[in-house]
Amino acid sequence: MKHGNTLRAAVCGSAAAAILSAGLFTAAPVLAEDIVLRMAVPDWPPTRIMKDLFDKGYKAKSGNNVTLEPDFIPWPDYYTRLSGSLTSGEKRYNMAVSDSQWLGAFIEGGYYQKLNDAIEADPELQTIMDGLNPALVDAYSTYPHKSKNYYGFPQMPDVLVAYYRSDIFCDAGEAAAFKAKYNADLPCTPEEMNNADWDMVQKFGEFFGRKKGENLSGAALDDDFYGIAYQAGKGYDFSTMQIASMIWQHGGDIWDETKAPTGKAEGVVNSPEAVKGFEHYLSLLQYMPPVVKTGTMDIFKQDELFREGKVAYMINWIGFAESSIDAKTSKVSDKVNFAMAAGLKKSDGSIDRTYNIGGQPFVLMTWNDENTNTEALEFVKWWLSPETQVAFAKAGGQSGLKSVYGDASYNTFRPWNHAFGASISNQQDIWHIPEFFELLVQQQEEFDKAITGQQDAKTALDAIAKFQEELLLEAGHIE
Amino acid sequence: MMKVWVVYPLRVAFASVPAALIVSALAITFLPPSVSFWVSGAVSAFSAFLFVAYAWGRHAGGLLVAPAIALLFCMNIFPLLWSFGLSFFHYRANRLAPPRFAGLHYYEKVLSDPVVWDRLQVTAKMVVLTVSLQMVIGFLLAMLFAKQFPLRRVLLILVLTPMMLSFVAVGAFFRYYYEPTFGLVSQAVRVFTGEPYVLLQSAAGATAGIVFADAWMWSPFVMLLVLAGLVSVPKYLYEAASIDRISHWRRFWSITFPYVRSLLMLALLFRTIEAFKLFDVVFLLTEGGPGTSTETIAVYVYRVSFQYFKTSESAALAYILLFTVIVLTNLYLYFANKRNRT
Numbered sequence: 001m002k003h004g005n006t007l008r009a010a011v012c013g014s015a016a017a018a019i020l021s022a023g024l025f026t027a028a029p030v031l032a033e034d035i036v037l038r039m040a041v042p043d044w045p046p047t048r049i050m051k052d053l054f055d056k057g058y059k060a061k062s063g064n065n066v067t068l069e070p071d072f073i074p075w076p077d078y079y080t081r082l083s084g085s086l087t088s089g090e091k092r093y094n095m096a097v098s099d100s101q102w103l104g105a106f107i108e109g110g111y112y113q114k115l116n117d118a119i120e121a122d123p124e125l126q127t128i129m130d131g132l133n134p135a136l137v138d139a140y141s142t143y144p145h146k147s148k149n150y151y152g153f154p155q156m157p158d159v160l161v162a163y164y165r166s167d168i169f170c171d172a173g174e175a176a177a178f179k180a181k182y183n184a185d186l187p188c189t190p191e192e193m194n195n196a197d198w199d200m201v202q203k204f205g206e207f208f209g210r211k212k213g214e215n216l217s218g219a220a221l222d223d224d225f226y227g228i229a230y231q232a233g234k235g236y237d238f239s240t241m242q243i244a245s246m247i248w249q250h251g252g253d254i255w256d257e258t259k260a261p262t263g264k265a266e267g268v269v270n271s272p273e274a275v276k277g278f279e280h281y282l283s284l285l286q287y288m289p290p291v292v293k294t295g296t297m298d299i300f301k302q303d304e305l306f307r308e309g310k311v312a313y314m315i316n317w318i319g320f321a322e323s324s325i326d327a328k329t330s331k332v333s334d335k336v337n338f339a340m341a342a343g344l345k346k347s348d349g350s351i352d353r354t355y356n357i358g359g360q361p362f363v364l365m366t367w368n369d370e371n372t373n374t375e376a377l378e379f380v381k382w383w384l385s386p387e388t389q390v391a392f393a394k395a396g397g398q399s400g401l402k403s404v405y406g407d408a409s410y411n412t413f414r415p416w417n418h419a420f421g422a423s424i425s426n427q428q429d430i431w432h433i434p435e436f437f438e439l440l441v442q443q444q445e446e447f448d449k450a451i452t453g454q455q456d457a458k459t460a461l462d463a464i465a466k467f468q469e470e471l472l473l474e475a476g477h478i479e
Numbered sequence: 480m481m482k483v484w485v486v487y488p489l490r491v492a493f494a495s496v497p498a499a500l501i502v503s504a505l506a507i508t509f510l511p512p513s514v515s516f517w518v519s520g521a522v523s524a525f526s527a528f529l530f531v532a533y534a535w536g537r538h539a540g541g542l543l544v545a546p547a548i549a550l551l552f553c554m555n556i557f558p559l560l561w562s563f564g565l566s567f568f569h570y571r572a573n574r575l576a577p578p579r580f581a582g583l584h585y586y587e588k589v590l591s592d593p594v595v596w597d598r599l600q601v602t603a604k605m606v607v608l609t610v611s612l613q614m615v616i617g618f619l620l621a622m623l624f625a626k627q628f629p630l631r632r633v634l635l636i637l638v639l640t641p642m643m644l645s646f647v648a649v650g651a652f653f654r655y656y657y658e659p660t661f662g663l664v665s666q667a668v669r670v671f672t673g674e675p676y677v678l679l680q681s682a683a684g685a686t687a688g689i690v691f692a693d694a695w696m697w698s699p700f701v702m703l704l705v706l707a708g709l710v711s712v713p714k715y716l717y718e719a720a721s722i723d724r725i726s727h728w729r730r731f732w733s734i735t736f737p738y739v740r741s742l743l744m745l746a747l748l749f750r751t752i753e754a755f756k757l758f759d760v761v762f763l764l765t766e767g768g769p770g771t772s773t774e775t776i777a778v779y780v781y782r783v784s785f786q787y788f789k790t791s792e793s794a795a796l797a798y799i800l801l802f803t804v805i806v807l808t809n810l811y812l813y814f815a816n817k818r819n820r821t
Contacts, residue, residue: 109573290659294679452769
């Protein structure tokens with residue numbers, strides 16, 4: 001009986017509470033919602049700056065309380081961690097900063113949201129898309145590549161640029177010795193360095209390779225010093241990005257996905273021009289720090305060697321530039337200058353600087369609820385507004401908006417910005433198909449064998465062409 | 480039902496298992512995943528409840544270990560069986576297409592794939608080199624530490640440290656150790672040759688680098704096991720031997736070694752299984768390079784599984800490897816027991 005009473009009291013009590021709270025909710029005005037945008041991002045300055053700008057100045061127009069929660073994941077693990085999260089079905093992220101080449105794999109998996117409807121329904125987004133550099137839209141947004149299906153917005157566009165030591169290149173003694181040896185002027189200012197082609201880079205390599213105890217800019221070296229560095233690492237795409245650029249500059253090509261299903265791999269990937277381009281790439285490795293012989297000189301190692309003051313000239317992504325001019329992280333912070341990356345001089349005297357595009361787009365996930373998705377798009381609009389883009393560029397990022405990077409003041413924000421605007425339109429991308437990683441891993445392995453001296457350029461490219469032809473045939477990308 | 484439950488409680492519980500399986504299968508086939516998940520969960524829970532109800536008051540011991548077994552089943556055995564099942568289907572974890580039955584296709588593919596055989600050969604080479612080096616160094620260290628000498632305890636702790644470090648720390652450490660520009664090895668060699676020393680540029684050098692790093696980390700483990708054997712040798716045997724003026728060599732073979740042998744076999748077994756799965760050090764030091772000359776089968780499985788997302792193929796490959804390790808282990812145990820008996 002006692003139990004019965006207790007039970008009755010509990011039921012009455014909870015019913016009263018329910019009525020009361022229901023009344024409260026209906027009577028209250030529409031409350032601002034707490035919305036969290038969970039985003040997978042690689043851990044490096046461009047995403048750290050983004051978080052910083054968001055926390056300092058983002059206010060949602062809807063009045064909702066929106067917070068950005070990025071998961072900062074180290075670059076080398078990023079693909080595995082993101083793909084692990086997406087395929088596990090945990091639906092942890094609403095957005096991600098995705099490398100452009102992963103579009104195919106993750107769109108086919110049903111994770112990345114198609115944005116055409118959102119763009120069509122929103123004039124602001126249309127203005128943004130129209131204002132972006134078309135090379136970025138192609139690489140970051142379209143799948144199939146260069147189609148009219150859009151999946152991404154640029155988070156940070158990136159290009160390969162030349163980092164060089166102004167104290168060495170502008171040293172009068174070195175310039176005189178260089179002139180005496182090559183009968184050529186040693187470039188000092190960025191404008192002069194912009195004219196450097198691969199032959200000049202080869203001279204830098206030969207000229208600045210010095211042993212411990214020898215003189216450099218008038219002082220005796222306490223360790224060996226090296227002329228040049230570019231990427232030659234086995235991991236991820238840490239040689240492909242430079243090698244593909246070199247092949248394009250020599251008039252060769254990679255397997256072009258926009259030519260599917262008739263475009264072949266065999267005969268294209270291993271064409272005489274491609275072989276020449278790759279041979280050219282290999283010929284410059286001898287002037288680089290000895291770690292290149294192990295096939296582990298990736299973009300991080302290069303960056304480290306440059307900041308340690310071991311290299312005179314390097315080609316690397318702009319994403320690393322901020323840390324190279326920061327005295328806390330760089331021994332050469334006050335001696336760095338930037339220029340456009342070297343290219344191949346053509347018979348008409350022009351320099352071909354076709355390079356592989358860097359940087360990453362934002363993508364939205366298919367499982368976002370309506371409110372979150374709306375806020376995610378609002379966030380994108382805020383990010384790609386000229387004000388935010390200018391603030392981002394001032395803090396060390398880059399903008400893909402023509403109106404922003406095309407403005408004269410843009411070049412004054414950071415010492416490398418002049419090279420960005422001039423390079424951005426020369427960018428191409430590799431593949432976006434779901435089989436991207438298989439193509440990449442096998443190619444990196446064959447490149448690595450050539451870099452470590454186990455095979456020549458022709459053998460490597462023949463093996464790559466054969467593998468790609470078979471794989472692409474099997475996957476139906478080649479008929 | 481009540482009467483049946485009173486008369487045949489265990490049989491009812493057992494009968495609930497196939498019933499639960501059938502209901503789950505039907506639910507998975509006909510209902511959307513979000514519903515079938517809960518249906519399967521509910522019938523499994525009901526089946527488990529019947530067993531618990533039967534065991535209540537009858538088998539207290541069994542009930543006490545049941546949570547541990549249930550956890551093991553959920554976290555370990557079930558995923559294992561699931562992946563085994565996947566190896567018979569066409570399935571890629573990053574595609575929307577549902578699994579299609581493939582039979583033994585992937586086993587056939589894996590076993591006839593020259594790349595797999597190449598990676599297995601690399602692995603075999605690594606296993607033989609690293610395990611024999613660990614056995615020799617571990618044994619010698621154990622012989623050293625079996626004796627009493629000043630600072631023995633401190634040195635012992637130092638020697639055991641590598642084993643306790645994380646793989647990633649060891650990988651990062653050795654990467655810098657071998658680095659030609661800043662690295663210690665290169666700096667030391669340069670004192671004599673004047674040239675930076677690039678160990679990891681050749682297949683042989685990279686293999687040596689990996690084997691050394693792995694042996695550095697795991698020789699102390701062998702030492703620990705052998706040391707346990709050495710200290711268990713009764714002193715009076717040595718005393719008797721010295722009275723008989725037996726040579727050191729003979730003393731070792733007739734007294735010390737028989738005591739240590741079984742533990743040495745155990746160390747060999749553990750280390751072989753572990754070395755067969757060698758991944759971390761390889762991935763961090765060389766990523767399988769130069770080319771693919773140090774790409775072990777474990778690294779390859781990782782690539783197939785998490786980079787190419789060929790889920791079924793990687794599952795088939797993983798089960799073939801598991802089978803290989805089980806066969807190797809049993810061969811070991813067979814020979815070890817045979818020797819012990821003779």
